[in-house]
Amino acid sequence: MPFQAPIEPYVPYCQSAQSFMKRILISLTIIIAILMGTIVYLNSPVFGKHPTGERLERILKSPNYKEGAFQNLSPTPDLTDGANYVSVMWEFIFGKSKRSSPVDIIPSTKTDLLSLSADKDILVWFGHSSYFMQIDGVRILVDPVFSGSASPLSFTTKAFKGTDRYTIDDMPEIDLLFITHDHYDHLDYKTVAALRPKVKKVICGLGVGAHLEHWGYKSDVIFENDWGDRMALENDFVVHTVTSRHFSGRLFKRNQTLWASYVLQTPQLRIFIGGDSGYDTHFAEIGRTFGPFDLVILENGQYNKSWKHIHLMPDEFLRAAAELNATRIMPVHSAKFVLGNHAWDEPLVLLTANNLAIRANLVIPIIGQEVLLRDSTQEFTEWWKGIE
Numbered sequence: 001m002p003f004q005a006p007i008e009p010y011v012p013y014c015q016s017a018q019s020f021m022k023r024i025l026i027s028l029t030i031i032i033a034i035l036m037g038t039i040v041y042l043n044s045p046v047f048g049k050h051p052t053g054e055r056l057e058r059i060l061k062s063p064n065y066k067e068g069a070f071q072n073l074s075p076t077p078d079l080t081d082g083a084n085y086v087s088v089m090w091e092f093i094f095g096k097s098k099r100s101s102p103v104d105i106i107p108s109t110k111t112d113l114l115s116l117s118a119d120k121d122i123l124v125w126f127g128h129s130s131y132f133m134q135i136d137g138v139r140i141l142v143d144p145v146f147s148g149s150a151s152p153l154s155f156t157t158k159a160f161k162g163t164d165r166y167t168i169d170d171m172p173e174i175d176l177l178f179i180t181h182d183h184y185d186h187l188d189y190k191t192v193a194a195l196r197p198k199v200k201k202v203i204c205g206l207g208v209g210a211h212l213e214h215w216g217y218k219s220d221v222i223f224e225n226d227w228g229d230r231m232a233l234e235n236d237f238v239v240h241t242v243t244s245r246h247f248s249g250r251l252f253k254r255n256q257t258l259w260a261s262y263v264l265q266t267p268q269l270r271i272f273i274g275g276d277s278g279y280d281t282h283f284a285e286i287g288r289t290f291g292p293f294d295l296v297i298l299e300n301g302q303y304n305k306s307w308k309h310i311h312l313m314p315d316e317f318l319r320a321a322a323e324l325n326a327t328r329i330m331p332v333h334s335a336k337f338v339l340g341n342h343a344w345d346e347p348l349v350l351l352t353a354n355n356l357a358i359r360a361n362l363v364i365p366i367i368g369q370e371v372l373l374r375d376s377t378q379e380f381t382e383w384w385k386g387i388e
Helices: 013-042 053-060 086-094 189-198 209-214 283-289 315-322 346-354
Strands: 122-125 133-134 137-144 176-178 202-205 222-225 231-232 236-243 261-265 270-271 295-299 327-331 371-372
Touching: 013 231, 086 122, 122 327, 202 209, 202 236, 209 222, 236 283, 261 283, 283 315, 315 327, 315 346, 327 346
Parallel strands: 137 176, 176 202, 202 222, 270 295, 295 327
Antiparallel strands: 122 133, 122 371, 133 137, 231 236, 236 261, 261 270
């Protein structure tokens, strides 16, 4: 019997075309839904707003705003020579230290900030770069992040276990809220929006007020400053906004708001509130102009050789503190989030090791511990030892 090929069932052309068009429509619907969802998400309040109007006009007059963006005093490439974004992301994802996050719970204690005696001059650290100070009855909060995440995606960059001991409800009324710059680990939308009824004044860099107004803050409580600006406040407090070496931005366009550090002068204390900063000559200049400082608060963590221009490396921390003319030194920017590739405790391990030859007066409290601002003899345990 001669071979016969199987007979294919006859499908009318119009039926085949309808099936194809149906698949196209489904694919287009999915694509449009994804695009619409992305547009809606990118317009969510977490990303804030770019400066406009009178705020933008003031920015354009700043000597630190050139060629459409704020500039560091020294040339500051995003990455060092030989590094690129692909290699950095590859290292971050696949080359991260096995101990980048602790397995154990980070120790903490709870200080009742709502019942503080007005004559107590203390600092309480909340992990990373968030801390509370009370000086001469003035209540101060710096870069608060209480949402449990340092990212616009709340399920990423989660806080270490034990580091979220404090919440908005634990905060008293805040006389001065300092924001050093608008990155998510320093300016947290959920935290700052929820704090709004408790905040009397916000001190921040140029342009940052656009985010705050977008989140419901009234313009008359926001004080935006350029490097070199001086603010005289009540109680004979004075704030100087000073240089740091970093960058800003919450989405695609960088450096539309100013990053800064602050010199806080009170009748009896002088404190350096350091924002994120790479090493440069500005530390010595600030030390010569405003030092000596009773307390210098400097970032110590989330560093990497690929971005050494915008964060202090371990061998630069004590040098910067010495140039600032510090009596006591408090490291922050570690022990809460993974933003670098090093082990979670490496910044503290290396700092204390480097300090053996110098014997600088280090202030390294556990989260929630009272730091006595007028007692330079207060001692602290090396609480990170033994934590896996």
